[in-house]
Amino acid sequence: MRFxxxxxxxxxxxxxxxxxxxxxxxxxxxxxxxxxxALTDHGRSADCARERLCSVCATRMPxxxxxxxxxxxxxxxxxxxxxxxxxxxxxxxTLEGPGHRACMLYASMVCPYLARPNARxxxxxxxxxxxxxxxxxxxxxxxxxxxxxxxxxxxAVTATKVLFRFLDVVEFLPHDTADAHLDELRAELARx
Numbered sequence: 001m002r003f004x005x006x007x008x009x010x011x012x013x014x015x016x017x018x019x020x021x022x023x024x025x026x027x028x029x030x031x032x033x034x035x036x037x038a039l040t041d042h043g044r045s046a047d048c049a050r051e052r053l054c055s056v057c058a059t060r061m062p063x064x065x066x067x068x069x070x071x072x073x074x075x076x077x078x079x080x081x082x083x084x085x086x087x088x089x090x091x092x093x094t095l096e097g098p099g100h101r102a103c104m105l106y107a108s109m110v111c112p113y114l115a116r117p118n119a120r121x122x123x124x125x126x127x128x129x130x131x132x133x134x135x136x137x138x139x140x141x142x143x144x145x146x147x148x149x150x151x152x153x154x155x156a157v158t159a160t161k162v163l164f165r166f167l168d169v170v171e172f173l174p175h176d177t178a179d180a181h182l183d184e185l186r187a188e189l190a191r192x
Contacts, residue, residue: 026058
């Protein structure tokens with residue numbers, strides 16, 4: 001599915017775009033007038049965490065559940081916990097911030113890396129650290145992902161990173177290819 005055929009949440013529609021027409025997420029840094037999609041801007045991410053702003057559209061998220069897109073490993077762990085009737089809580093922090101349900105459904109379909117298991121991470125991102133060492137640049141994403149709703153989130157702002165942890169799964173929407181979420185996105189936009 002082409003990114004420009006996915007219905008956009010109104011706040012995403014208002015975001016700046018890159019030359020191809022992709023809306024630029026709120027946490028994406030710019031360099032020389034071009035968005036750097038493989039990176040996260042520390043200040044923007046910190047503002048989103050502190051002010052409870054969606055990391056995609058930069059508008060306020062109401063109290064209550066928040067959503068994020070997870071990769072294959074976390075999706076499998078959540079599915080296993082839910083199947084066993086066990087609570088799920090990943091104590092490992094992540095750099096990916098939360099967002100509105102519609103924004104994360106949209107992002108899961110439009111971001112090339114999130115949308116397809118054969119998508120590959122770019123090679124241009126800078127070095128790794130303890131949080132990103134598991135991400136091998138240029139390798140395929142593989143496996144299924146999911147859009148997951150959580151009851152809430154915690155965050156910490158350090159000198160170099162904004163770290164998030166998510167609490168209590170309230171919704172689990174797995175996918176192999178994210179266009180599986182198209183009906184969910186349309187329904188979510190219709191409710192608004």
